[in-house]
Amino acid sequence: MNILILSSGTRNKVVQYFKAALAGQGKVICTDMSNLAPSIYEADKFYIVPRMTAPGYIDVILDICKKEQVDGVLSLIDPELSLLAENRDKFKAVGTQVIGSSYQLCEMSLDKFQMFRWLTEHGYRCAQSYMDKEIFFADVAAGKAKYPVFVKPARGSASIAISKVYDRETVELLFSHSDGLMIQEFLDGQEIGADVYIDMISREVVSIFTKKKILMRAGETDKAVSFRDENLFALIKQFVEEAGFLGQIDIDIFQVNGEYYISEVNPRFGGGYPHAYECGCNHMELILNNLRGKANPCRIGMYEEGICMMKYNEVMVKKI
Ligand SMILES: Nc1ncnc2c1ncn2[C@@H]1O[C@H](COP(=O)(O)OP(=O)(O)O)[C@@H](O)[C@H]1O
Ligand SMILES: [Mg+2]
Known part of the structure; x- marks a missing residue:
């Protein structure tokens, strides 16, 4: 049983845990685009691969799966999850199972506003969210929303470009500097x-x-x-x-x-x-x-x- 971990980066523990679970009955193979990713040195074998957006990237990974007889593949970074899900059948054809959710769910999880819509439609409690600042301002005027709010990229991660905002001017300023921002009720x-x-x-x-x-x-x-x-x-x-x-x-x-x-x-x-x-x-x-x-x-x-x-x-x- 061999496991392939893509973009393992600094996630040494995940590599160690898989090695312990395999207990010598198979290999843990890692990939990363950098030879300075410490986790690759924990693995039984590693490959330095192109950036995941490079043309032909998925073929490089499929080749590794074939060559190393990989049973299961997973990724540790968000943008790669959809790519794996999208190519699930190609992996299956070389005998490798993609460990992860469907393409549609990976895409929904990447986009906080899509997730908000799904949660509200299905009756789950979640923070009220807006992509359209004018609708938010109208809700504030109508007493249906209030400051502070969180303004963040709908497709962001690692808390990058997240701000707690206390007034309209700052919302306007942030929106004038970036696209794809979302306003979210402060929980x-x-x-x-x-x-x-x-x-x-x-x-x-x-x-x-x-x-x-x-x-x-x-x-x-x-x-x-x-x-x-x-x-x-x-x-x-x-x-x-x-x-x-x-x-x-x-x-x-x-x-x-x-x-x-x-x-x-x-x-x-x-x-x-x-x-x-x-x-x-x-x-x-x-x-x-x-x-x-x-x-x-x-x-x-x-x-x-x-x-x-x-x-x-x-x-x-x-x-x-
Ligand atoms: N609506 C909110 N109310 C309170 N805290 C928030 C809210 N949105 C974000 N935060 C804070 O910012 C962090 C990162 O936001 P999150 O939506 O999880 O984005 P990321 O994808 O960057 O993890 C959260 O863990 C929380 O501490
Ligand atoms: Mg988070």
Whole structure:
């Protein structure tokens, strides 16, 4: 059983966890466009590949899959998820299963406004969002919206170009400088992260790990504490199965006045996944079982509460 991790970057832990799950019964192969991506040196083998937008990129990856007899492939970066999903059949033809959600769901997850529309249409609580600032200003005038709001790129990530905005002038200024911005109601509450695995055979949610975020830095959760709430598990299960996500996903949720609001989904291993793994939610095992044709039993919430994650920097030094 061989696993290919695309754009593994600095996600050394994910590589280590897959190696541990394979326990020598297969290889973990990584790719990155840079030979300064530390995770590739954790892998059994690595390939330096062109940027994912380069012509012929997907053929390079398919060739690796064929040559290395890759059973399952996944990516750790957002823009590549749709590309993998779109080429699912080509991977299947070389004997490789794409570990991830459908093209349509990957695209919806990339676009916060599309996600907002889906959530409202399906009756889930979420932050009121606007692409059209004039509609927002009209709602403010009508008393239906208020400041502060979050202004952010609808297709952004890693908290880049996100601002908390307190007045109309700043909204106008931001909109005059960039396209594709979205205005979002400020959710004043506890931020929560969920690492979820949806079985690729039974299509049911089989593992959920939830944590309260204590400190965020540069778009990532720096400190967090595990917790459990059956109501939240039920909401996540319903949402995820109704939308049809598959494999590993990461969900941002807010708790405001006792109610849960779904904020966004990354249909991949999130940067905070090591917290879930170290608390016993070994999703690498679940993936390997699925690739072996075995459905996983449900083990939602099988972890301890009150376990804290504290991130710190590690350094790799190497002559290349
Ligand atoms: N509507 C909002 N209310 C409160 N905080 C928000 C809101 N939107 C974004 N944030 C803050 O900014 C962070 C990044 O925003 P998010 O929508 O998750 O985009 P990204 O794709 O960059 O992670 C969130 O984790 C949260 O801390
Ligand atoms: Mg986020």
